Amino acid sequence: MGRDSCEAPFISPATLRWLFLAVIVVVWELVPRLGLVPSVMLAPASEAMIAGFQDFGTFARALGITFGQLASALIFAYGIGALAGLLLGSVYFLRETLLPIVSSIYAVPLVIVYPLLTAWVGIGPESKVIFGALYGFFPMALSVAAGVQTVDRQYILAARSMGARTSQILFQIMLPASVPSILSGLRIGGAMTAIGVVVAEMMAATGGIGFLITQNRTMFNTAEVYFGIFLVLILTGLLDMFIRLMERCFTNWYPKET
Template sequence: MSAKTLRYLIIAALIVLWEVLPRTGAIPELFLPSLSSTLQAGWSDAGEYWHALLVTLYEVAIAMVIACGGGILAGAVVGSLPRPRVLIMPMVSSLYAVPLVILYPVFTVWLGIGPESKIAFAGLYGFLPTMLSTAAGIQTIDPQLLLAARSMGATLSQRVTRVVIPAAIPTVLSGLRVGGALVIVGVVVSEMLISPAGIGYLISRYRTILDSPHVFAGVLLVLAMAVAFNTLIKLIERHAAVWQVGTRAGRDVIAPSAVGQAA
Protein backbone atom coordinates (compact mmCIF):
# COMPACT_ATOMS: atom_id res chain seq x y z
CA MET A 1 0.00 0.00 0.00
CA SER A 2 1.43 3.37 -1.02
CA ALA A 3 1.84 6.24 1.42
CA LYS A 4 -0.63 8.33 -0.60
CA THR A 5 -3.30 5.64 -0.36
CA LEU A 6 -2.65 5.27 3.37
CA ARG A 7 -3.09 9.02 3.90
CA TYR A 8 -6.43 8.94 2.09
CA LEU A 9 -7.56 6.01 4.22
CA ILE A 10 -6.62 7.84 7.42
CA ILE A 11 -8.52 10.94 6.30
CA ALA A 12 -11.56 8.83 5.39
CA ALA A 13 -11.43 7.09 8.78
CA LEU A 14 -11.28 10.43 10.61
CA ILE A 15 -14.27 11.70 8.64
CA VAL A 16 -16.28 8.59 9.50
CA LEU A 17 -15.33 8.83 13.18
CA TRP A 18 -16.27 12.51 13.22
CA GLU A 19 -19.76 11.59 12.06
CA VAL A 20 -20.25 8.38 14.02
CA LEU A 21 -18.86 9.22 17.48
CA PRO A 22 -21.17 12.22 18.18
CA ARG A 23 -24.16 10.41 16.63
CA THR A 24 -23.71 7.40 18.91
CA GLY A 25 -23.21 9.56 22.00
CA ALA A 26 -19.59 8.49 22.51
CA ILE A 27 -18.67 12.18 22.42
CA PRO A 28 -21.18 14.84 23.52
CA GLU A 29 -22.40 17.05 20.65
CA LEU A 30 -21.45 20.10 22.69
CA PHE A 31 -17.79 19.07 22.55
CA LEU A 32 -17.78 17.71 18.99
CA PRO A 33 -20.82 18.09 16.73
CA SER A 34 -21.21 15.57 13.94
CA LEU A 35 -19.77 16.47 10.55
CA SER A 36 -23.22 16.55 8.95
CA SER A 37 -24.60 18.99 11.53
CA THR A 38 -21.48 21.14 11.15
CA LEU A 39 -21.88 21.31 7.38
CA GLN A 40 -25.59 21.97 7.73
CA ALA A 41 -24.90 24.87 10.11
CA GLY A 42 -22.40 26.37 7.71
CA TRP A 43 -24.72 25.94 4.74
CA SER A 44 -27.72 27.45 6.51
CA ASP A 45 -25.72 30.62 7.21
CA ALA A 46 -23.56 30.50 4.09
CA GLY A 47 -24.00 34.22 3.41
CA GLU A 48 -22.72 35.18 6.83
CA TYR A 49 -19.74 32.85 6.56
CA TRP A 50 -18.96 34.03 3.03
CA HIS A 51 -18.87 37.67 4.14
CA ALA A 52 -16.68 36.76 7.12
CA LEU A 53 -14.37 34.72 4.87
CA LEU A 54 -13.88 37.67 2.51
CA VAL A 55 -12.91 39.89 5.46
CA THR A 56 -10.42 37.32 6.73
CA LEU A 57 -8.95 36.67 3.27
CA TYR A 58 -8.46 40.40 2.74
CA GLU A 59 -6.55 40.70 6.01
CA VAL A 60 -4.55 37.53 5.34
CA ALA A 61 -3.58 38.66 1.83
CA ILE A 62 -2.16 42.01 2.96
CA ALA A 63 -0.45 40.45 5.97
CA MET A 64 1.10 37.84 3.65
CA VAL A 65 2.67 40.60 1.57
CA ILE A 66 4.16 42.15 4.72
CA ALA A 67 5.29 38.86 6.26
CA CYS A 68 6.45 36.94 3.22
CA GLY A 69 7.57 39.72 0.91
CA GLY A 70 9.18 41.79 3.63
CA GLY A 71 10.60 38.75 5.39
CA ILE A 72 12.28 37.43 2.24
CA LEU A 73 13.83 40.79 1.33
CA ALA A 74 14.98 41.54 4.87
CA GLY A 75 16.36 38.02 5.32
CA ALA A 76 18.20 38.21 2.00
CA VAL A 77 19.84 41.53 2.87
CA VAL A 78 20.73 40.54 6.45
CA GLY A 79 21.96 37.09 5.41
CA SER A 80 24.13 38.53 2.64
CA LEU A 81 26.03 41.00 4.82
CA PRO A 82 28.22 39.58 7.62
CA ARG A 83 28.06 42.54 10.02
CA PRO A 84 24.24 42.99 10.00
CA ARG A 85 23.87 39.22 10.28
CA VAL A 86 25.98 39.13 13.44
CA LEU A 87 24.18 42.13 14.96
CA ILE A 88 20.57 41.53 13.95
CA MET A 89 20.06 37.77 13.80
CA PRO A 90 20.49 37.11 17.57
CA MET A 91 17.95 39.82 18.37
CA VAL A 92 15.44 38.52 15.82
CA SER A 93 15.89 34.95 17.09
CA SER A 94 15.26 36.11 20.67
CA LEU A 95 12.17 38.07 19.63
CA TYR A 96 10.83 35.04 17.75
CA ALA A 97 10.99 33.03 20.99
CA VAL A 98 8.61 35.50 22.67
CA PRO A 99 4.87 34.66 22.35
CA LEU A 100 3.91 37.63 20.18
CA VAL A 101 0.20 37.33 21.00
CA ILE A 102 0.96 39.35 24.16
CA LEU A 103 1.75 42.30 21.87
CA TYR A 104 -1.67 42.36 20.21
CA PRO A 105 -3.17 44.76 22.80
CA VAL A 106 -0.38 47.18 21.89
CA PHE A 107 -1.40 47.02 18.22
CA THR A 108 -5.02 47.74 19.14
CA VAL A 109 -3.91 50.80 21.13
CA TRP A 110 -1.86 52.06 18.20
CA LEU A 111 -4.14 51.10 15.29
CA GLY A 112 -7.59 50.49 16.81
CA ILE A 113 -9.78 47.39 16.55
CA GLY A 114 -10.19 47.58 12.78
CA PRO A 115 -8.36 45.48 10.18
CA GLU A 116 -5.18 47.56 10.48
CA SER A 117 -4.22 46.11 13.87
CA LYS A 118 -4.90 42.55 12.72
CA ILE A 119 -2.89 42.99 9.53
CA ALA A 120 0.05 44.52 11.40
CA PHE A 121 0.00 41.83 14.10
CA ALA A 122 -0.29 38.92 11.64
CA GLY A 123 2.33 40.47 9.37
CA LEU A 124 4.84 40.65 12.21
CA TYR A 125 3.85 37.16 13.37
CA GLY A 126 4.77 35.66 10.00
CA PHE A 127 7.63 38.06 9.23
CA LEU A 128 10.06 36.68 11.81
CA PRO A 129 10.20 32.99 10.73
CA THR A 130 10.31 33.98 7.06
CA MET A 131 13.22 36.33 7.67
CA LEU A 132 15.12 33.81 9.81
CA SER A 133 14.65 31.03 7.25
CA THR A 134 15.72 33.25 4.37
CA ALA A 135 18.83 34.42 6.20
CA ALA A 136 19.70 30.80 7.02
CA GLY A 137 19.10 29.79 3.41
CA ILE A 138 21.64 32.34 2.24
CA GLN A 139 24.33 30.28 3.97
CA THR A 140 23.63 27.33 1.63
CA ILE A 141 24.40 29.35 -1.51
CA ASP A 142 27.53 28.44 -3.44
CA PRO A 143 30.02 31.27 -2.74
CA GLN A 144 31.22 31.02 -6.34
CA LEU A 145 27.87 32.39 -7.50
CA LEU A 146 28.28 35.56 -5.43
CA LEU A 147 31.92 35.87 -6.49
CA ALA A 148 30.93 35.62 -10.14
CA ALA A 149 28.21 38.25 -9.65
CA ARG A 150 30.67 40.65 -8.01
CA SER A 151 33.26 40.08 -10.72
CA MET A 152 30.67 41.07 -13.33
CA GLY A 153 29.95 44.31 -11.49
CA ALA A 154 26.56 43.41 -9.99
CA THR A 155 25.29 45.84 -7.38
CA LEU A 156 24.02 44.75 -3.95
CA SER A 157 20.38 44.96 -5.06
CA GLN A 158 21.15 42.95 -8.20
CA ARG A 159 22.99 40.27 -6.21
CA VAL A 160 20.08 40.01 -3.77
CA THR A 161 17.28 39.84 -6.36
CA ARG A 162 19.04 37.87 -9.12
CA VAL A 163 21.41 35.59 -7.22
CA VAL A 164 20.69 35.35 -3.50
CA ILE A 165 16.90 34.97 -3.47
CA PRO A 166 16.64 32.56 -6.47
CA ALA A 167 19.45 30.34 -5.16
CA ALA A 168 17.97 30.26 -1.64
CA ILE A 169 14.41 29.53 -2.80
CA PRO A 170 14.28 25.89 -1.51
CA THR A 171 15.12 26.98 2.03
CA VAL A 172 13.08 30.16 1.77
CA LEU A 173 9.96 28.18 0.90
CA SER A 174 10.28 26.17 4.10
CA GLY A 175 10.20 29.40 6.10
CA LEU A 176 7.44 30.70 3.86
CA ARG A 177 5.26 27.73 4.76
CA VAL A 178 5.71 28.43 8.47
CA GLY A 179 5.37 32.19 8.09
CA GLY A 180 2.23 31.94 5.96
CA ALA A 181 0.61 29.54 8.40
CA LEU A 182 1.38 31.92 11.26
CA VAL A 183 -0.18 34.78 9.29
CA ILE A 184 -3.45 32.83 9.04
CA VAL A 185 -3.27 31.96 12.73
CA GLY A 186 -2.44 35.57 13.65
CA VAL A 187 -5.40 36.99 11.74
CA VAL A 188 -7.91 34.46 13.09
CA VAL A 189 -6.68 34.74 16.68
CA SER A 190 -6.76 38.54 16.59
CA GLU A 191 -10.29 38.39 15.17
CA MET A 192 -11.29 36.13 18.03
CA LEU A 193 -9.89 38.54 20.61
CA ILE A 194 -11.20 41.91 19.37
CA SER A 195 -13.02 42.23 16.07
CA PRO A 196 -16.44 43.06 14.64
CA ALA A 197 -15.98 40.85 11.56
CA GLY A 198 -14.13 37.86 10.15
CA ILE A 199 -14.05 34.09 10.66
CA GLY A 200 -12.40 34.45 14.05
CA TYR A 201 -15.17 36.79 15.15
CA LEU A 202 -17.84 34.25 14.13
CA ILE A 203 -16.03 31.45 15.97
CA SER A 204 -15.80 33.58 19.11
CA ARG A 205 -19.42 34.76 18.87
CA TYR A 206 -20.89 31.29 18.45
CA ARG A 207 -18.60 29.95 21.17
CA THR A 208 -20.13 32.34 23.70
CA ILE A 209 -23.61 30.95 23.03
CA LEU A 210 -22.35 27.31 22.97
CA ASP A 211 -23.35 26.78 19.33
CA SER A 212 -20.79 24.08 18.54
CA PRO A 213 -21.88 23.30 14.93
CA HIS A 214 -21.38 26.93 13.90
CA VAL A 215 -18.06 27.07 15.78
CA PHE A 216 -16.74 24.03 13.93
CA ALA A 217 -18.05 25.36 10.63
CA GLY A 218 -15.74 28.33 11.14
CA VAL A 219 -12.90 26.01 12.12
CA LEU A 220 -13.39 24.09 8.86
CA LEU A 221 -13.02 27.31 6.88
CA VAL A 222 -9.78 28.14 8.68
CA LEU A 223 -8.56 24.61 8.00
CA ALA A 224 -9.47 24.99 4.32
CA MET A 225 -7.43 28.23 4.10
CA ALA A 226 -4.40 26.52 5.67
CA VAL A 227 -4.66 23.51 3.34
CA ALA A 228 -5.02 25.76 0.28
CA PHE A 229 -1.95 27.77 1.29
CA ASN A 230 0.10 24.62 1.90
CA THR A 231 -0.95 23.25 -1.51
CA LEU A 232 0.16 26.49 -3.15
CA ILE A 233 3.58 26.32 -1.47
CA LYS A 234 4.01 22.70 -2.60
CA LEU A 235 3.21 23.76 -6.17
CA ILE A 236 5.79 26.54 -6.00
CA GLU A 237 8.36 24.12 -4.53
CA ARG A 238 7.82 21.74 -7.42
CA HIS A 239 8.43 24.47 -9.97
CA ALA A 240 11.35 25.98 -8.03
CA ALA A 241 13.24 22.70 -7.55
CA VAL A 242 15.57 23.65 -10.40
CA TRP A 243 17.09 26.39 -8.21
CA GLN A 244 18.59 23.74 -5.94
CA VAL A 245 21.50 23.48 -8.37
CA GLY A 246 22.71 26.78 -6.95
CA THR A 247 23.02 25.48 -3.40
CA ARG A 248 25.34 23.07 -1.68
CA ALA A 249 22.35 20.92 -0.73
CA GLY A 250 21.24 20.87 -4.35
CA ARG A 251 24.64 19.69 -5.55
CA ASP A 252 24.59 16.90 -2.97
CA VAL A 253 21.22 15.75 -4.33
CA ILE A 254 22.07 16.10 -8.00
CA ALA A 255 25.59 14.64 -7.93
CA PRO A 256 24.61 11.03 -7.02
CA SER A 257 21.94 10.94 -9.71
CA ALA A 258 24.38 12.30 -12.28
CA VAL A 259 26.93 9.61 -11.34
CA GLY A 260 24.27 6.95 -11.66
CA GLN A 261 23.33 8.15 -15.12
CA ALA A 262 26.96 8.23 -16.22
CA ALA A 263 27.44 4.66 -15.02
Protein backbone atom coordinates (compact mmCIF):
# COMPACT_ATOMS: atom_id res chain seq x y z
CA MET A 1 0.00 0.00 0.00
CA GLY A 2 2.84 2.33 0.82
CA ARG A 3 4.39 1.86 -2.60
CA ASP A 4 1.11 2.58 -4.42
CA SER A 5 0.48 5.70 -2.38
CA CYS A 6 4.00 6.98 -3.06
CA GLU A 7 3.69 6.39 -6.78
CA ALA A 8 0.23 7.98 -7.09
CA PRO A 9 0.43 11.53 -8.49
CA PHE A 10 -0.47 14.34 -6.14
CA ILE A 11 -2.39 16.10 -8.92
CA SER A 12 -4.01 14.33 -11.83
CA PRO A 13 -2.70 15.18 -15.30
CA ALA A 14 -6.09 16.61 -16.32
CA THR A 15 -6.16 18.94 -13.30
CA LEU A 16 -2.58 19.99 -13.92
CA ARG A 17 -3.44 20.71 -17.55
CA TRP A 18 -6.34 22.98 -16.60
CA LEU A 19 -4.20 24.74 -13.99
CA PHE A 20 -1.54 25.38 -16.61
CA LEU A 21 -4.13 26.85 -19.00
CA ALA A 22 -5.52 29.02 -16.19
CA VAL A 23 -2.03 30.37 -15.46
CA ILE A 24 -1.58 31.23 -19.15
CA VAL A 25 -4.88 33.13 -19.21
CA VAL A 26 -4.01 35.05 -16.02
CA VAL A 27 -0.58 35.99 -17.39
CA TRP A 28 -2.19 36.97 -20.70
CA GLU A 29 -4.56 39.28 -18.83
CA LEU A 30 -2.07 40.82 -16.39
CA VAL A 31 0.98 41.43 -18.61
CA PRO A 32 -0.66 44.15 -20.77
CA ARG A 33 -2.72 45.47 -17.84
CA LEU A 34 0.45 46.10 -15.85
CA GLY A 35 2.08 47.84 -18.81
CA LEU A 36 4.80 45.20 -19.20
CA VAL A 37 3.84 44.87 -22.89
CA PRO A 38 2.06 47.58 -24.94
CA SER A 39 -1.60 46.74 -25.54
CA VAL A 40 -1.09 47.30 -29.26
CA MET A 41 1.18 44.23 -29.19
CA LEU A 42 -0.75 42.10 -26.69
CA ALA A 43 -4.40 42.78 -25.90
CA PRO A 44 -5.67 41.53 -22.51
CA ALA A 45 -7.59 38.28 -22.62
CA SER A 46 -10.81 39.94 -21.46
CA GLU A 47 -10.64 42.59 -24.20
CA ALA A 48 -9.99 39.90 -26.83
CA MET A 49 -13.03 37.91 -25.68
CA ILE A 50 -15.27 40.99 -25.56
CA ALA A 51 -14.17 42.16 -29.02
CA GLY A 52 -14.65 38.70 -30.45
CA PHE A 53 -18.12 38.14 -29.04
CA GLN A 54 -19.23 41.60 -30.13
CA ASP A 55 -18.47 40.58 -33.72
CA PHE A 56 -19.11 36.89 -33.20
CA GLY A 57 -21.20 36.52 -36.36
CA THR A 58 -18.25 37.47 -38.55
CA PHE A 59 -15.91 35.18 -36.66
CA ALA A 60 -18.42 32.31 -36.73
CA ARG A 61 -18.75 32.54 -40.52
CA ALA A 62 -14.97 32.66 -40.88
CA LEU A 63 -14.61 29.68 -38.55
CA GLY A 64 -17.10 27.73 -40.67
CA ILE A 65 -15.07 28.45 -43.79
CA THR A 66 -11.83 27.38 -42.12
CA PHE A 67 -13.43 24.25 -40.68
CA GLY A 68 -14.77 23.19 -44.08
CA GLN A 69 -11.41 23.70 -45.76
CA LEU A 70 -9.60 21.91 -42.93
CA ALA A 71 -11.96 18.91 -43.08
CA SER A 72 -11.45 18.59 -46.85
CA ALA A 73 -7.67 18.92 -46.52
CA LEU A 74 -7.58 16.27 -43.78
CA ILE A 75 -9.38 13.75 -45.99
CA PHE A 76 -6.68 14.07 -48.65
CA ALA A 77 -3.76 14.32 -46.20
CA TYR A 78 -4.82 11.29 -44.18
CA GLY A 79 -6.06 9.13 -47.04
CA ILE A 80 -3.34 9.73 -49.61
CA GLY A 81 -0.66 10.03 -46.92
CA ALA A 82 -1.55 6.68 -45.34
CA LEU A 83 -1.65 4.92 -48.71
CA ALA A 84 1.65 6.47 -49.81
CA GLY A 85 3.30 5.58 -46.50
CA LEU A 86 2.03 2.02 -46.73
CA LEU A 87 3.55 1.62 -50.18
CA LEU A 88 6.79 3.44 -49.36
CA GLY A 89 7.37 1.37 -46.25
CA SER A 90 6.47 -2.04 -47.66
CA VAL A 91 7.83 -2.00 -51.23
CA TYR A 92 11.63 -2.26 -51.21
CA PHE A 93 12.17 -0.42 -54.50
CA LEU A 94 9.99 2.53 -53.44
CA ARG A 95 11.53 2.58 -49.97
CA GLU A 96 15.05 2.81 -51.34
CA THR A 97 14.33 5.30 -54.14
CA LEU A 98 11.42 7.54 -53.14
CA LEU A 99 11.42 7.56 -49.32
CA PRO A 100 14.63 9.65 -49.06
CA ILE A 101 13.18 12.09 -51.59
CA VAL A 102 9.94 12.43 -49.61
CA SER A 103 11.94 13.04 -46.42
CA SER A 104 14.00 15.72 -48.17
CA ILE A 105 10.93 17.49 -49.55
CA TYR A 106 9.39 17.51 -46.06
CA ALA A 107 12.41 19.51 -44.85
CA VAL A 108 11.72 22.25 -47.43
CA PRO A 109 9.47 25.13 -46.23
CA LEU A 110 6.30 24.42 -48.21
CA VAL A 111 5.17 28.03 -47.87
CA ILE A 112 7.20 28.77 -51.01
CA VAL A 113 4.74 26.63 -52.99
CA TYR A 114 1.64 28.66 -52.13
CA PRO A 115 2.24 31.52 -54.62
CA LEU A 116 2.37 28.90 -57.35
CA LEU A 117 -0.89 27.37 -56.13
CA THR A 118 -2.64 30.73 -56.24
CA ALA A 119 -1.39 31.22 -59.80
CA TRP A 120 -2.68 27.79 -60.82
CA VAL A 121 -6.02 27.53 -58.99
CA GLY A 122 -6.64 31.04 -57.64
CA ILE A 123 -7.13 32.28 -54.08
CA GLY A 124 -10.35 30.35 -53.53
CA PRO A 125 -10.83 27.39 -51.17
CA GLU A 126 -9.16 24.97 -53.59
CA SER A 127 -5.71 26.42 -52.95
CA LYS A 128 -6.28 26.26 -49.16
CA VAL A 129 -7.33 22.62 -49.33
CA ILE A 130 -4.39 21.63 -51.52
CA PHE A 131 -1.87 23.56 -49.43
CA GLY A 132 -3.21 22.19 -46.14
CA ALA A 133 -3.24 18.65 -47.55
CA LEU A 134 0.39 19.03 -48.64
CA TYR A 135 1.36 20.15 -45.14
CA GLY A 136 -0.29 17.11 -43.58
CA PHE A 137 0.62 14.57 -46.27
CA PHE A 138 4.33 14.32 -45.48
CA PRO A 139 4.20 13.65 -41.71
CA MET A 140 1.37 11.17 -42.29
CA ALA A 141 3.21 9.31 -45.05
CA LEU A 142 6.52 9.24 -43.17
CA SER A 143 4.90 8.04 -39.94
CA VAL A 144 3.06 5.20 -41.68
CA ALA A 145 6.21 4.24 -43.64
CA ALA A 146 8.21 4.12 -40.41
CA GLY A 147 5.53 2.00 -38.73
CA VAL A 148 5.37 -0.45 -41.62
CA GLN A 149 9.12 -1.01 -41.47
CA THR A 150 8.87 -2.10 -37.82
CA VAL A 151 6.46 -4.96 -38.61
CA ASP A 152 7.93 -8.36 -37.75
CA ARG A 153 8.92 -9.99 -41.04
CA GLN A 154 8.01 -13.40 -39.63
CA TYR A 155 4.35 -12.42 -39.88
CA ILE A 156 4.77 -11.57 -43.55
CA LEU A 157 6.63 -14.79 -44.31
CA ALA A 158 3.97 -16.81 -42.50
CA ALA A 159 1.20 -15.06 -44.45
CA ARG A 160 2.94 -15.68 -47.75
CA SER A 161 3.48 -19.33 -46.90
CA MET A 162 -0.28 -19.63 -46.42
CA GLY A 163 -0.95 -18.07 -49.82
CA ALA A 164 -1.88 -14.54 -48.78
CA ARG A 165 -2.05 -11.99 -51.57
CA THR A 166 -0.05 -8.75 -51.51
CA SER A 167 -3.18 -6.70 -50.82
CA GLN A 168 -4.03 -8.97 -47.88
CA ILE A 169 -0.54 -8.59 -46.43
CA LEU A 170 -0.71 -4.81 -46.78
CA PHE A 171 -4.16 -4.22 -45.33
CA GLN A 172 -4.55 -7.17 -42.94
CA ILE A 173 -1.04 -7.44 -41.49
CA MET A 174 1.06 -4.34 -42.09
CA LEU A 175 -1.65 -1.73 -41.63
CA PRO A 176 -3.03 -3.10 -38.32
CA ALA A 177 0.50 -3.65 -36.97
CA SER A 178 1.34 -0.01 -37.76
CA VAL A 179 -1.54 1.44 -35.72
CA PRO A 180 0.69 3.25 -33.14
CA SER A 181 2.66 4.99 -35.88
CA ILE A 182 -0.52 5.79 -37.80
CA LEU A 183 -2.00 7.46 -34.72
CA SER A 184 1.17 9.51 -34.32
CA GLY A 185 0.90 10.51 -37.96
CA LEU A 186 -2.75 11.49 -37.47
CA ARG A 187 -1.82 13.85 -34.64
CA ILE A 188 1.18 15.47 -36.32
CA GLY A 189 -0.43 15.51 -39.76
CA GLY A 190 -3.64 17.02 -38.40
CA ALA A 191 -1.77 19.83 -36.67
CA MET A 192 0.32 20.53 -39.77
CA THR A 193 -2.78 20.52 -41.98
CA ALA A 194 -4.46 23.09 -39.74
CA ILE A 195 -1.32 25.24 -39.88
CA GLY A 196 -1.26 24.97 -43.67
CA VAL A 197 -4.89 26.02 -44.08
CA VAL A 198 -4.63 29.00 -41.70
CA VAL A 199 -1.31 30.16 -43.15
CA ALA A 200 -2.77 29.98 -46.66
CA GLU A 201 -5.75 32.07 -45.51
CA MET A 202 -3.39 34.63 -44.03
CA MET A 203 -1.36 34.92 -47.23
CA ALA A 204 -4.13 35.27 -49.81
CA ALA A 205 -7.82 34.66 -49.21
CA THR A 206 -11.24 36.25 -49.12
CA GLY A 207 -12.50 34.46 -46.02
CA GLY A 208 -11.59 32.27 -43.08
CA ILE A 209 -9.99 32.80 -39.68
CA GLY A 210 -6.55 33.42 -41.17
CA PHE A 211 -7.99 36.11 -43.43
CA LEU A 212 -9.66 37.83 -40.44
CA ILE A 213 -6.43 37.71 -38.44
CA THR A 214 -4.50 39.37 -41.25
CA GLN A 215 -7.25 41.91 -41.91
CA ASN A 216 -7.47 42.97 -38.26
CA ARG A 217 -3.69 43.04 -37.94
CA THR A 218 -3.39 45.55 -40.78
CA MET A 219 -5.99 47.74 -39.03
CA PHE A 220 -4.24 47.35 -35.63
CA ASN A 221 -7.31 45.70 -34.10
CA THR A 222 -5.16 43.73 -31.68
CA ALA A 223 -8.03 42.35 -29.61
CA GLU A 224 -9.70 40.87 -32.70
CA VAL A 225 -6.38 39.39 -33.83
CA TYR A 226 -5.95 37.52 -30.56
CA PHE A 227 -9.55 36.34 -30.59
CA GLY A 228 -8.91 34.86 -34.04
CA ILE A 229 -5.78 33.14 -32.71
CA PHE A 230 -7.86 31.86 -29.80
CA LEU A 231 -10.36 30.31 -32.23
CA VAL A 232 -7.55 28.62 -34.14
CA LEU A 233 -6.29 27.12 -30.87
CA ILE A 234 -9.79 25.89 -30.06
CA LEU A 235 -10.11 24.32 -33.52
CA THR A 236 -6.78 22.50 -33.30
CA GLY A 237 -7.51 21.48 -29.70
CA LEU A 238 -10.79 19.86 -30.74
CA LEU A 239 -8.98 18.04 -33.53
CA ASP A 240 -6.39 16.73 -31.07
CA MET A 241 -9.16 15.61 -28.69
CA PHE A 242 -10.82 13.68 -31.53
CA ILE A 243 -7.54 11.95 -32.38
CA ARG A 244 -6.97 11.12 -28.68
CA LEU A 245 -10.44 9.55 -28.61
CA MET A 246 -9.52 7.45 -31.64
CA GLU A 247 -6.26 6.50 -29.92
CA ARG A 248 -8.11 5.26 -26.83
CA CYS A 249 -10.49 3.23 -28.99
CA PHE A 250 -7.61 1.62 -30.89
CA THR A 251 -5.69 1.02 -27.66
CA ASN A 252 -8.63 -0.96 -26.25
CA TRP A 253 -8.95 -2.89 -29.52
CA TYR A 254 -5.25 -3.41 -30.17
CA PRO A 255 -4.08 -6.75 -28.75
CA LYS A 256 -1.72 -6.42 -25.79
CA GLU A 257 1.51 -8.37 -25.70
CA THR A 258 1.82 -11.06 -23.07
